[in-house]
Amino acid sequence: MFQDAHIHIQDLKNDSQITRFLEEARAHEVGCFYGCAITPADWDMVESLSLRYAGFIPFFGIHPWFADIAPSGWEERLRGLLERYPLACVGETGLDKTRKNIDMEDQKNILACHLRMARDYHRPFALHSVRAWAEAIALIKEHAPGVPFIAHSFYAAPPILGEVLDLGGYASFSTKQLMRPDEALKELVKAAPIDRILIETDFPYQIKWTSPEDYIEALKAAYAMAADIKGVPLDEFIRVIRHNGRFLASQALPRQGTT
Numbered sequence: 001m002f003q004d005a006h007i008h009i010q011d012l013k014n015d016s017q018i019t020r021f022l023e024e025a026r027a028h029e030v031g032c033f034y035g036c037a038i039t040p041a042d043w044d045m046v047e048s049l050s051l052r053y054a055g056f057i058p059f060f061g062i063h064p065w066f067a068d069i070a071p072s073g074w075e076e077r078l079r080g081l082l083e084r085y086p087l088a089c090v091g092e093t094g095l096d097k098t099r100k101n102i103d104m105e106d107q108k109n110i111l112a113c114h115l116r117m118a119r120d121y122h123r124p125f126a127l128h129s130v131r132a133w134a135e136a137i138a139l140i141k142e143h144a145p146g147v148p149f150i151a152h153s154f155y156a157a158p159p160i161l162g163e164v165l166d167l168g169g170y171a172s173f174s175t176k177q178l179m180r181p182d183e184a185l186k187e188l189v190k191a192a193p194i195d196r197i198l199i200e201t202d203f204p205y206q207i208k209w210t211s212p213e214d215y216i217e218a219l220k221a222a223y224a225m226a227a228d229i230k231g232v233p234l235d236e237f238i239r240v241i242r243h244n245g246r247f248l249a250s251q252a253l254p255r256q257g258t259t
């Protein structure tokens with residue numbers, strides 16, 4: 001069974017399209033989705049999808065592109081969701097230096113807050129880091145060392161991969177990256193231990209999608225390309241990646257003894 005370690009299906013907006021999409025994907029052996037919210041405006045939808053579809057794991061958070069418009073009270077609401085859903089995770093969160101209009105201090109404060117919640121509730125988190133690895137790693141070390149996380153659309157210098165792995169991270173490679181992998185990406189895929197790799201689409205972003213069929217085809221092609229780069233038979237690769245996803249999700253534990 002295939003899984004998609006990073007998807008924003010709620011951004012299709014249209015409920016019947018979303019239903020058709022998820023059912024079609026499931027019929028084609030895509031059985032697990034890490035559904036990442038982007039802003040609190042998405043949280044209700046992500047929550048409802050997680051209740052309607054087995055295999056849809058909700059991630060609640062604020063994407064760094066929206067760090068400047070985080071509504072007041074979001075922290076309480078996020079805590080409430082993490083308490084209500086013991087399997088819910090944190091994210092998408094992170095830092096993005098290419099978004100010069102979003103104040104870096106706002107981004108860091110919001111990431112730090114997400115990290116503390118991931119630590120306190122012991123939930124994996126989905127991390128977006130673009131040209132900000134030094135800062136992101138420093139914040140993880142400070143606020144959530146040892147909490148497993150997904151480095152989404154991972155692309156960084158090889159020493160950063162070592163740090164991500166040491167901190168408990170998984171390298172998630174996207175369909176877009178794997179469609180035309182450059183040498184640096186191939187080296188990263190080769191260097192990442194197979195038990196720390198995930199595959200994602202970031203749907204509906206990164207690629208122009210027109211139908212669920214496009215999506216399914218692209219996700220499967222990404223698995224095939226990554227397996228090829230790793231030099232591992234495709235069946236085995238699919239099995240290991242699924243295991244990785246299950247193991248990561250099983251790290252979500254209800255908060256214990258907080259009094």
Ligand SMILES: [Zn+2]
Nearest residue numbers: 006036092202
């Ligand atoms: Zn994303």
